[in-house]
Amino acid sequence: MLIRSVHIVNFKMMRDVTINFSVDPxxxxxxxxxxxxxxxxxxxxxxxxxxxxxNGLPKVANADALRLTxxxxxxxxxxxxxxxxxxxxxxxxxxTSQYRLRRMVLETPGSDSGYPRGQDDVKLFRLAxxxxxxxxxxxxxxxxxxxxxxxxxxxxxxxxIQKFISGRVHSHERQSKVxxxxxxxxxxxxxxxxxxxxxxxxxxxKRRVSAESxxxxxxxxxxxxxxxxxxxxxxxSRSVIEDRQKVMETHQHExxxxxxxxxxxxxxxxxxxxxxxxxxxxxxxxxxEQAALADMRTAFRGQPLSWALAGTQVDExxxxxxxxxxRRVIPNTSLKVLEDRLEDGECICGSDLHPGSGLREHVxxxxxxxxxxxxxxxxxxxxxxxxxxxxxxxxxxxxxARRRLATLAEYTAAHDELVRTDVELxxxxxxxxxxxxxxxxxxxxxxxxxSKKIGDGVxxxxxxxxxxxxxxGQVADREQELAAVLKKRRANHDLVIKRDVADDLRILAxxxxxxxEGEYVDKVSARLxxxxxxxIGAEPDARLGVFRGVSITENFDIVVxxxxxxxxxxxxxxxxxxxxxxxxxxxxxxMEVAGITAPRLIDTPLGMVSGGVKQRMVSTxxxxxTGDEPPYQVILLLTRxxxxxxxxxxxxxxxxxxxxxxxxxxxxxxxxxxxxxxxxIQACSCTHxxxxxxxxxxxxxxxxxxxxxxxxxx
Amino acid sequence: xxxxxxxxxxxxxxxxxDLHRVIREHxxxxxxxxxxxxAWWIGFCLGVRHGQTRPLPAPDxxxxxxxxxxxxxxxxxxIHLELVAVGLRGEEILTRPREVMQxxxxxxxxxxxxxxxxxxxxxxxxxxxxxxxxxAQL
Numbered sequence: 101m102l103i104r105s106v107h108i109v110n111f112k113m114m115r116d117v118t119i120n121f122s123v124d125p126x127x128x129x130x131x132x133x134x135x136x137x138x139x140x141x142x143x144x145x146x147x148x149x150x151x152x153x154x155n156g157l158p159k160v161a162n163a164d165a166l167r168l169t170x171x172x173x174x175x176x177x178x179x180x181x182x183x184x185x186x187x188x189x190x191x192x193x194x195x196t197s198q199y200r201l202r203r204m205v206l207e208t209p210g211s212d213s214g215y216p217r218g219q220d221d222v223k224l225f226r227l228a229x230x231x232x233x234x235x236x237x238x239x240x241x242x243x244x245x246x247x248x249x250x251x252x253x254x255x256x257x258x259x260x261i262q263k264f265i266s267g268r269v270h271s272h273e274r275q276s277k278v279x280x281x282x283x284x285x286x287x288x289x290x291x292x293x294x295x296x297x298x299x300x301x302x303x304x305x306k307r308r309v310s311a312e313s314x315x316x317x318x319x320x321x322x323x324x325x326x327x328x329x330x331x332x333x334x335x336x337s338r339s340v341i342e343d344r345q346k347v348m349e350t351h352q353h354e355x356x357x358x359x360x361x362x363x364x365x366x367x368x369x370x371x372x373x374x375x376x377x378x379x380x381x382x383x384x385x386x387x388x389e390q391a392a393l394a395d396m397r398t399a400f401r402g403q404p405l406s407w408a409l410a411g412t413q414v415d416e417x418x419x420x421x422x423x424x425x426x427r428r429v430i431p432n433t434s435l436k437v438l439e440d441r442l443e444d445g446e447c448i449c450g451s452d453l454h455p456g457s458g459l460r461e462h463v464x465x466x467x468x469x470x471x472x473x474x475x476x477x478x479x480x481x482x483x484x485x486x487x488x489x490x491x492x493x494x495x496x497x498x499x500x501a502r503r504r505l506a507t508l509a510e511y512t513a514a515h516d517e518l519v520r521t522d523v524e525l526x527x528x529x530x531x532x533x534x535x536x537x538x539x540x541x542x543x544x545x546x547x548x549x550x551s552k553k554i555g556d557g558v559x560x561x562x563x564x565x566x567x568x569x570x571x572x573g574q575v576a577d578r579e580q581e582l583a584a585v586l587k588k589r590r591a592n593h594d595l596v597i598k599r600d601v602a603d604d605l606r607i608l609a610x611x612x613x614x615x616x617e618g619e620y621v622d623k624v625s626a627r628l629x630x631x632x633x634x635x636i637g638a639e640p641d642a643r644l645g646v647f648r649g650v651s652i653t654e655n656f657d658i659v660v661x662x663x664x665x666x667x668x669x670x671x672x673x674x675x676x677x678x679x680x681x682x683x684x685x686x687x688x689x690x691m692e693v694a695g696i697t698a699p700r701l702i703d704t705p706l707g708m709v710s711g712g713v714k715q716r717m718v719s720t721x722x723x724x725x726t727g728d729e730p731p732y733q734v735i736l737l738l739t740r741x742x743x744x745x746x747x748x749x750x751x752x753x754x755x756x757x758x759x760x761x762x763x764x765x766x767x768x769x770x771x772x773x774x775x776x777x778x779x780x781i782q783a784c785s786c787t788h789x790x791x792x793x794x795x796x797x798x799x800x801x802x803x804x805x806x807x808x809x810x811x812x813x814x
Numbered sequence: 815x816x817x818x819x820x821x822x823x824x825x826x827x828x829x830x831x832d833l834h835r836v837i838r839e840h841x842x843x844x845x846x847x848x849x850x851x852x853a854w855w856i857g858f859c860l861g862v863r864h865g866q867t868r869p870l871p872a873p874d875x876x877x878x879x880x881x882x883x884x885x886x887x888x889x890x891x892x893i894h895l896e897l898v899a900v901g902l903r904g905e906e907i908l909t910r911p912r913e914v915m916q917x918x919x920x921x922x923x924x925x926x927x928x929x930x931x932x933x934x935x936x937x938x939x940x941x942x943x944x945x946x947x948x949x950a951q952l
Binding site for chain 2 (some may be wrong): 405407410414417419421424475476479480482483497501508671
């Protein structure tokens with residue numbers, strides 16, 4: 101199959117684009133040049149959609165939500181999306197015909213929640229001089245010509261080019277891809293069908309031999325046949341379960357990997373518990389802080405602070421009072437003595453103080469004088485006693501200082517712990533934010549479910565194996581009986597011979613199948629090594645060479661061999677250029693050994709590749725077929741930077757050059773305004789050395805491109 | 815201890831209004847001072863410790879925040895006040911309660927200014943105040 105052209109209508113920003121591809125065996129290369137965002141990947145997707153419908157597009161969680169139309173299409177109005185691919189197909193007889201595949205669907209642009217689409221309308225026509233003839237069913241034909249499961253071989257994106265070799269792809273999936281590609285492309289699958297047919301013929305002949313050998317033999321044979329059917333049914337069940345197990349194991353590994361990545365950040369439950377503990381500790385610290393502050397406030401209104409600050413002056417006041425007391429100014433007791441003497445009428449010296457006595461008048465005068473001083477003395481006396489009481493209760497001028505240090509220490513300790521805890525809490529919360537809680541739960545549930553199913557599957561496989569062993573034992577017994585019966589009776593000699601021949605053929609076919617598979621793998625392996633080492637410019641025998649060889653193992657793993665029998669990890673020990681070289685070498689070697697004619701479309705294959713490797717890679721994958729090599733077709737979607745260093749080589753091998761551009765790049769990058777109402781992608785026939793009114797870019801001058809008029813460009 | 819007689823109950827307690835504007839913001843729940851009198855008293859103690867006074871400003875630049883009756887709630891303050899007054903001015907001052915209050919107010923004015931400086935611009939004024947009130951440094 102070689103693709104002649106593709107016509108794309110309303111697929112994303114490709115509103116009406118036709119691209120022709122080179123089908124010239126001498127120039128198998130088509131170069132489609134486009135800067136970032138010009139529509140190279142859109143072209144790849146459009147072709148995948150045209151061939152396989154939505155199944156051909158990259159897998160996303162909700163494929164129906166993928167939009168085929170451009171975001172500029174008005175909401176609510178159905179838009180016809182259409183891709184038409186014209187291709188050549190050479191059948192097994194060597195006859196080549198031209199076909200036109202047309203896929204169309206109506207999509208109604210709307211909100212982001214969905215883009216209602218009708219059923220795909222797929223039609224395939226064989227083009228003939230007398231008129232196009234529809235070929236039915238179109239999807240089945242396409243699947244036969246260019247199987248979807250092998251689309252990775254035919255249509256490759258530079259970004260996921262490592263599907264066949266990467267350790268990041270689960271080993272079962274990777275090995276299955278390599279195995280499937282080898283079986284499909286090398287015709288081993290057809291041989292497998294032949295072996296099954298021979299088994300059927302052998303069984304039928306056996307039954308006939310038995311039938312003609314008498315009722316006992318026939319019954320025994322029927323019993324054997326019934327048992328074999330049981331075995332076949334059990335084997336089919338086993339096969340179904342094994343396939344399901346593989347799928348589930350793939351999911352299990354993917355989910356475990358994702359979960360491990362999420363859990364690598366930290367266990368969610370553990371983090372939640374840690375955060376709760378830290379928050380609780382924060383609260384405790386804050387309470388300690390508040391308690392310390394409350395103690396400080398209490399201290400601010402207490403007597404110890406007063407003693408601490410003004411104690412010296414208070415003590416001076418107390419000392420004055422004590423001095424007054426020492427001088428007996430306080431307390432004032434004479435007032436009471438004078439009053440008592442006047443009341444008794446006799447002085448303490450015995451003199452008469454009765455009214456009318458001369459001395460009484462003198463004492464009365466003394467009493468008045470004392471009364472005048474008594475008020476102040478009284479107050480001083482009271483103050484002295486109060487001060488004594490206060491001092492007795494605790495006149496400790498150091499108490500406030502001690503309390504101050506204690507509360508400050510407590511506050512500081514609580515605050516320091518609070519700061520530390522806050523840091524820990526923020527770290528834990530940051531970690532938790534990185535964990536998608538819902539996803540962890542979903543993955544955990546899914547893993548629990550799939551683990552249980554895998555366990556059930558293992559048990560079921562064990563039961564099936566036991567059943568098969570039991571049936572096979574019974575078959576062996578019946579066959580032994582049958583052999584004895586047949587020996588006794590004279591069986592139809594011709595039928596026996598045919599049966600034996602059929603059995604021999606079956607055994608032979610099975611051995612051929614096994615050998616072919618091994619031989620083909622060896623051939624692909626050898627060619628793979630040749631191409632890979634040639635691209636990277638390695639000599640297997642070089643003393644300091646890192647790459648000694650490449651091979652495909654029995655498990656269909658592609659391994660790169662290094663010094664001393666070691667192998668290299670393709671993810672971590674191969675650089676990007678070598679990874680691309682290895683994948684391209686595999687695709688090329690497989691197609692060469694299989695001898696099939698098929699397109700090989702690769703989007704941005706030369707990223708991360710430069711220098712000699714780039715030259716050799718381009719030379720290897722674009723050179724015209726030589727010798728027995730079948731014609732092939734290479735379509736490379738390249739950026740300007742990928743073309744650099746290999747422009748001359750491309751010009752030698754390319755039969756067609758196409759440049760695609762998108763009007764959204766005006767005026768930032770494009771020189772000319774296309775005057776449209778919405779962004780569109782257009783194609784022109786400019787080579788990497790030319791430009792026109794469609795593709796002219798502001799940086800072209802720096803690259804010395806030749807400007808062409810429109811007539812020449814379109 | 816016998817009941818202390820408050821001879822200053824009828825006296826008005828003042829603060830300069832510039833200081834009062836700050837002090838009143840630091841009175842209440844979770845503030846350094848439960849009452850304005852607590853701030854005034856610390857101001858008085860600080861003034862006494864430093865032996866410094868600040869005259870009460872003119873009536874239009876002062877605020878009466880309380881009367882002397884509030885001293886009865888902490889009678890030990892009356893005793894300290896009078897002992898300080900006696901220590902500074904002699905025993906005769908007790909016969910002139912107005913003079914005792916003036917003495918106290920002028921010392922408090924000085925100390926309140928120190929308090930205001932210590933409190934202004936602090937995130938946790940209680941902590942700042944406790945740090946400030948270091949008897950060894952004052």
